[in-house]
Structure formats: structure tokens, C-alpha cells
Amino acid sequence: MAEKNFFEPKQSLNIKGKLIDLSSPKVMGILNVTPDSFYSSSRTKSIDEALTKAAQFLNEGATFIDVGGYSSRPGAKDIAMNEEIDRLVPVVESLAKAFPDAVISIDTFRAKVAEETILAGAHIINDIAAGDMDEQMFETVAKLQVPYMIMHMQGNPQNMQQNPFYDNVLLDVIDYLAKKVAALKALHIHDVIIDPGFGFGKTIEHNYELLKQMEAFKIFKLPILAGFSRKGMIYKTLGTSAAEALNGTSVLNTIALQKGAGILRVHDVKEAVECVKLVGMLG
Template sequence: MAEKNFFEPKKSLNIKGRLIDLSSPRVMGILNITPDSFYSNSRTKSTGEALKKTEQFLNEGATFIDIGGYSSRPGAMDISVEEELKRLIPVIEALTDKFPEAIISIDTFRAKVAEESILAGAHIINDIAAGDMDENMFETVAKLQVPYIIMHMQGTPQSMQQNPVYQNVTLEIIDYLAKKISKLRSLKIHDVIIDPGFGFGKTIQHNYQLLKEMEAFKIFELPVLVGFSRKGMIHKVLGTTAAEALNGTSVLNTIALQKGAGILRVHDVKEAVECVRLMEMVSG
């Protein structure tokens, strides 16, 4: 089991000298610069479209804009570093120019992509592999000294859903994250966010067990990000589609907020912000 007090309780993030208050839950809008993301309506086909969607997200109350150029859906196509950068860098540069106050998270597991994206204007590294798919990632984050999101994933995007097996999904993920956080602490990486990785190398039963026991992640005293948005764990249970999974997403986001989630990563910002506002009315 993980030990307590790896870090002091985190109530803020240092974004290039600007402190972002995390005492209230925040919303992260998903901006996919990919042709093959699982939810077709999230695919952004041009820089102009990315600017328009970002403006919408910011107006609806998003704190973070998470940009990804590599689809991490089950069985996703592998692309080169060069292709990933070709998709991402022009969009990051355009967003930082038009929306200088926007906080941009770069969704990548590659250290080179992470570094070039930060140098182009991004602020946060969101790594679905927690360093497992690029041995240079932790050292790169330490050098850049930017906030780092570590997610648990069993396998790779190409293999993760083939046959995920756990003895105890929650305990195994806690132990995994504990080792990662210890390594990050040794490298003096202070702004860490944890993501249990719903839908990444987990069956539907694993996902709901993890959600049921999500309060266990409070042991780390770090912000917890969750990403349920329109995933199969919703529409496969309901017998619908990703396009019809907004209501289910809001239900799971609300449950996660009750259990301590600090950041909701979503395709639909307005509805997630409403979840946060209404939950705060109950808990305030």
C-alpha cells in the first residue's frame, strides 16, 4: 500500500509563476487534433476550428484546455513523433497568441513532444503513460518544472483493452501511483496531478469498482483528475453510443466530485461546469 504524505496537500498549481487555485473543482476541455478520436464530434480538423472551440470552452468556464495530437482510444493508430508535432505546434502557437491567459495542457506520452509543446506555449504535461512509454519523460518534466498529470494505464493504447486483469484494481493503481510519485518527488517535481485512468486498460467492472472506491486516492493529498467523458463505460452499460452519453457523463462527474475529484476532463464544458456549481451549492 502507498504511504501517506508524499507531498503537502495541494490547493494550487504554479503555471509559469501564476498560481491557479484548486480549492474548488476545475474543468478541462478536450481539444483533439486527431482524425481518429473515439468521439467524432471532438475531432478538430483545422487551427481555425481549434480557436473557435477553445473560445467556446473558455466562455463556458473551462480552466484548462487539453490538446492532444495522438488518439489514445483502444486500438488507436500509432503515429510518428514528427506527425504528432506537426498536428500540435501550430495549434498551440495560435492559441497562445489569441488567448494568452488560457492554460494549455499537452496530452502526450512522448518527452520530445512534451518539451517542444511547452516551449511553444503550453503549460502542463498530461501523460497517459506516467513515464512508462518514454524513459526520458520524468527528467524532461523535472527540467521544464511544469505541472505534470500522471495517469494509470495497463498496457498501451493499442493493447490496453485486450484482456486487463487485476487482483484488486484500486489497490494496484494506488501502489503504482505511489511508486511514480516517490520518483517524481526525488526529482523535485512538485506540481503533480493524479488520474486513475478510467477506461485505460480496465473492464467496465474495473472502472465502476474504481469509481466506487475513488476516495482512497485522497491518501496522496494531491489533485485528482477524472475522465469519463462519453466513454464506453457509460454507453456500453446503457446500450447507446458516445454521441448519446452526455447525461451519463454528468452523472459520473457528479459522483466523482462527491468522492473528491478536483478536475473534470470533458468534451462538454458547459455541463461539467454546471455539475461543479450545483455540487458546491450542496457542499458549501
């Protein structure tokens, strides 16, 4: 039995004793409580708006709601930690009260923000910096004992798209994530999700090379999150805009599912759920 568990990919997350089955891919809806997220339609300006959007996501089939209070778009403005906490905690408390069965993820790279929002009712930490922007993050997650999503990013949101360079983008990203996973396992953090970081410190060519070889990330035997939703790798390639990138997002989500994605992080839940159902018909 031990050998079977070692070689089989991890297909569940423990959310405060409740197991989330990832043997069938799940969808994560993006709920931004920021004034400057790159896709304007994803922004919410009040708790009531956040609750309305969350209800829509859940009705459309989302398993996770990912709440962000710090825009990570290229060149985004840096904000103080207290401002991020003030944006997030009231929303998390309201979501947890209104939707007690919903799984709430927090998009933050700050350990203090992670701790405050988990105490407010969130369940998962989604860290675009995989601990690189706050040396206390790994220890905080270990203390909180919550699932942890780690993403690869070259640089930070303010400079990540200034001439990103790799010797070999796939091998460099895998090497980075391997070191992070080893460090997390040493701290007994077992529910880890990996994210290749599409659009974060990568050229359009880098992004498509990672997607082309996405099966390689199965080596970790961990859930893989794919986040393409309305990003520049779609609309810049097509010569359109984020507002016109839903069809392209569905195309890339479909490819990612076929290559092993277990979670799709999206602005448009209904369409992503449809991708999951249709690809699932292939067996």
C-alpha cells in the first residue's frame, strides 16, 4: 500500500477535515477586491458585489473562490500590508458566513495576510511568489496546516515582464518548483498545489512552451493549477483585448486539462466548468 501511495498522484486536498476530490478537475473562480486588476470586469467594489459574484461562481459550479486584495498584473502598484488585510478580511468573513460550505482561497504572498485571512475563515493560501517575497510564509503555512499553492514567477509583479530570460524555461521552472516542494515537505506541509505561472516573468513564447510540455509537471505527483484566464498570452497573440479573450481562454483550458491540469483558475466559471465536462467525456 505504501508503494502504491508513493507512485500515485495526490488527488485530494484536506480542507479542515473535508476532502476535496481532484480526480476530476475543479474550477477556481477569481474574485478581486482590488481597484486595478488587469481585467476590469473581475473587480468588485463592495462586500455586496463580492457576495453576488461568489454566489454566481458557486451556482455555475466553482469548487474554489480565490480572493485577491493585491493586483499582480505586470507593473502593478505595490500596496501596504495593512491595506491588503483591510481589503480582504471583511470580504472573507462575509463569504464564510454567507457560504459556509464554500472553499475560500487567498491570493497573497504575505505571511501575515495569510494568517489573518485564514483566521477570518479562508481555507487555502495561493502564493504567486512561493515564499520568495516573505521568508515567514513557509513557516506560517506549516503552523496553519492549510493547503498551499505555489507558483513560479521570475522577479516580482513590478518587474517580472522586463526581459524575462531562461536557459530552458521548462527545466528552470521544474527545478525551481522541485526545490520549493522539498522544502515544504521538510516542514510537513503535505497539501501542495503547483502552478507553472503562466504570464508571470515569461514571454509569450515561454508560456506556450510550458503549455506544450505541461505533462512534465506530472513528475511531482501533485495537483497542477493552470491560470490562463484572459491573459496577454491569449489576447496579444490574437491582437485583441482581455475583454475579448474568453474563447481563447477556453481553448487553452481545454489543452491544459488534456495535459493534466487539476484546477483551472478563471474569471469565467461557467465556461471553464463546461470545458471540464466535455474533456471528461474523453475518459
